[in-house]
Amino acid sequence: MAQTAHRPAPRYGNRPTMKDVAARAGVGLKTVSRVVNSEPGVTVETERRVREAIDALGFRRNDSARVLRKGRTASVGLILEDLADPFYGPLSRAVEEVARGHGALLINGSSAEDPDRERELALALCARRVDGLVVIPAGEDHRYLEPEIAAGVATVFVDRPAGGIEADAVLSDNAGGAREGVAHLLAHGHRRIGFIGDLPHIHTAAERLRGYRQAMAEAGAPVDERWVSMGPTGAERVARETVRMLSGPGPVTALFAGNNRVTVTALRVLAGREWPVALVGFDDVELGDLLRPGVTVVAQDAALIGRTAADLLFGRLEGRPARARRVELPTRLIVRGSGELPPAGE
Amino acid sequence: MAQTAHRPAPRYGNRPTMKDVAARAGVGLKTVSRVVNSEPGVTVETERRVREAIDALGFRRNDSARVLRKGRTASVGLILEDLADPFYGPLSRAVEEVARGHGALLINGSSAEDPDRERELALALCARRVDGLVVIPAGEDHRYLEPEIAAGVATVFVDRPAGGIEADAVLSDNAGGAREGVAHLLAHGHRRIGFIGDLPHIHTAAERLRGYRQAMAEAGAPVDERWVSMGPTGAERVARETVRMLSGPGPVTALFAGNNRVTVTALRVLAGREWPVALVGFDDVELGDLLRPGVTVVAQDAALIGRTAADLLFGRLEGRPARARRVELPTRLIVRGSGELPPAGE
């Protein structure tokens, strides 16, 4: 009783430690460590005794303690916008697979597109001493990560570049992809083309808009600013803007949807219309091939993006490149029908 | 030089520790700890000096060390089949949100439906001393987790029950949902209904098949075993089986698809057929409402499942229920058109 009075609360549910195993097996601590880590220099008989004690006690090495001593946690963090978004699932899985190949676990976090939450998550992961960090940025200022990167946390930005610091980045050719998609609509006779995108301060949204303007300019098609709408991609706003662009005098005859959320909402609105309206969306959508017409999209390869980022990360952890690298991956136009509809009424 | 000769490899990139901060601020270690953890009992002036040293050195507390001393890691593990599957994204996000509410991080792992990999992942997470584990089982024998659970790792099984041990579980009403879906087809005049499901040893697959048989029996509709196909849900097999059931004498007039992967493949096959074939799928599919006809499904609420599991987990961590609990969540039939098609040729 007197002994337990000053005992701290049971740690890890009072799990046995190497010390307990050593006592039970009648050997030294280091010998247990040798057996647990399959190090050489233990007789068959000693090993047997130790293994017996391990099994009897249900011992499992505490990797937290190991990590503290070794200096590497064999874990990487991934901060993305929303794990529930179909774009991030495959990306996350790809990062996980590469990490697994390097014996590392993956800690996932959703920023919910909130810069404060991104920062909070990133720093929490750094405090846990993840070896590396893959960040799909929500914020625009990443100087808060400078000391962490300097201290050795390998960091790769994905989808959008880092703000205010030099760092590796894996991006899609957003401007080029959007330009190709809009050029495709122009080639099918459209001149009045709407663009509905995400908030303008988001890098990908701005780049895609740039691609749109570029394609229009190259075709000598003037852009009426009422055809451009940037903002939150919730269903309500997107539906309202879609309807607006299709109404009034001089409505658009085609739409370019800035991401998969926009595409889905726009499709729902268009499904209820009498006139066919051409549509090309950025990002592929599941079942897009089964709709009538099929949905023409500018697709990104989420898994490839994730794999590329993770490869870059582990390359850095193995001490490879010195300077920050920026990788740009191509997009792919997938023609399925919706982007080849001719302008209505012509 | 002589001094560095025996220095171990730089740990955590030679990050400053509390000791370094204490030395620079000219205070004791404990005082730094007090400031870092916002504990009371430090003068304004002392705190200022400590904070100055922290900023100058770029100190960030090492949570690995903290965890070792405190006994709880404030992290939970989630093992699922495949993060890239659209069903698991929202589920994972929901678990993350609950964890976040409890100040915990989420470590994700995909088992790829491989029991060995599930085990390996689960034990790796236990070795890192996660506080709790949410497991979507790939294997059928979970006795390997018994010592871990006994040692205090809160564990909740999701989607399928644990094998060989008593543990909390959150399940969907798989049999009831399938039964309702098949009854819906029967109510629309079908008698020859095909069932294409996952591998028969998978709990959800077996339960859904049970629901199918139950509905058929209740309607007095005999089941021809050629209408039932259980196996891997890759596109090739599912497409082949779909075609087979629609061919030959006495083809099926309706299909029940055992999960979202099956539904998608079946839809692709049916899209190329002349005769309309009725279809009800288990699990909702994105854009299912936009297809013509819309896809009638038996939907599960992935986010609700995740939230329920996480709530159970943290309830247990806070020392609540003693006995293992099993929660069964209802499914919901969503009528959109494909399930209401009448039998072809009648």
Next chain:
DNA sequence: CTGAAAGCGCTTACAG
């Protein structure tokens, strides 16, 4: 082949 001592970077339990 084996093990005692020191230390990873913190927190705990004291004592001043």
Next chain:
DNA sequence: CTGAAAGCGCTTACAG
């Protein structure tokens, strides 16, 4: 208000 000592559970660097 402040800090020295002990300890969390391992691994490292030695010595026998």
